[in-house]
Amino acid sequence: MNEETGVVSRMHRQVKQWEAAGDHRAIFLSCYAMMTENMLKAIESGRFRDGPWVSALLHRFADYYFDALECYDCGDKVPEAWRQVYEATLHQKLHVLQHLLLGVNAHINYDLVLTLYEMLRAEWPSLSTEGRQRRRADHLMVNQVIAETIDQVQDEVVERYDPFMDIIDRLLGRMDERFLSALVSNWRGEVWENVLGMLACRSAEEREELRRKVEAGVLHKASWINPRL
Numbered sequence: 001m002n003e004e005t006g007v008v009s010r011m012h013r014q015v016k017q018w019e020a021a022g023d024h025r026a027i028f029l030s031c032y033a034m035m036t037e038n039m040l041k042a043i044e045s046g047r048f049r050d051g052p053w054v055s056a057l058l059h060r061f062a063d064y065y066f067d068a069l070e071c072y073d074c075g076d077k078v079p080e081a082w083r084q085v086y087e088a089t090l091h092q093k094l095h096v097l098q099h100l101l102l103g104v105n106a107h108i109n110y111d112l113v114l115t116l117y118e119m120l121r122a123e124w125p126s127l128s129t130e131g132r133q134r135r136r137a138d139h140l141m142v143n144q145v146i147a148e149t150i151d152q153v154q155d156e157v158v159e160r161y162d163p164f165m166d167i168i169d170r171l172l173g174r175m176d177e178r179f180l181s182a183l184v185s186n187w188r189g190e191v192w193e194n195v196l197g198m199l200a201c202r203s204a205e206e207r208e209e210l211r212r213k214v215e216a217g218v219l220h221k222a223s224w225i226n227p228r229l
């Protein structure tokens with residue numbers, strides 16, 4: 001089994017375990033697995049300017065998710081952005097969209113900032129203007145892949161947990177998909193700006209202060225998604 005199929009298989013195995021146990025953490029991970037599969041297809045079809053770099057980013061991004069999960073399940077300290085998600089998912093009665101958006105918020109607005117910074121920090125000072133534009137172009141291309149996946153997420157995940165959402169989907173047409181796509185694209189725009197901010201930091205202390213601000217922003221968004229937090 002190659003690395004590409006390995007990360008998706010790991011996601012699917014975990015989803016099956018959670019679904020069998022009635023664990024609603026399966027909702028976000030089912031969505032994440034779909035996104036990852038579609039990202040890998042996009043890489044394979046040559047939609048990115050630097051496919052190998054995007055592939056490395058995708059796998060390191062998944063590491064952040066699984067590292068936080070393993071820490072939480074073992075009782076170790078996890079980032080507050082994820083601790084809130086797990087506590088709410090396991091102990092509160094939430095709508096399927098709340099489960100989904102809480103996971104998306106933590107993984108994109110927190111994990112992705114750290115992942116991109118890690119991937120870019122060594123090369124950024126020596127990258128040409130064209131090279132930096134190439135990285136940003138690939139970051140933006142992900143938005144398109146996400147937009148193309150939202151219908152699948154709604155049909156195969158959201159409506160499975162709440163069949164009433166199918167009625168809403170029919171009534172709203174493409175409006176709900178466009179809203180979710182715009183929301184995630186906006187968040188990912190903030191991510192890029194936060195990564196640039198981290199790359200511009202002159203010290204570890206300055207960078208840590210920015211990381212705390214990023215996490216505070218994630219927690220604020222989470223309180224909007226779930227006012228009980």
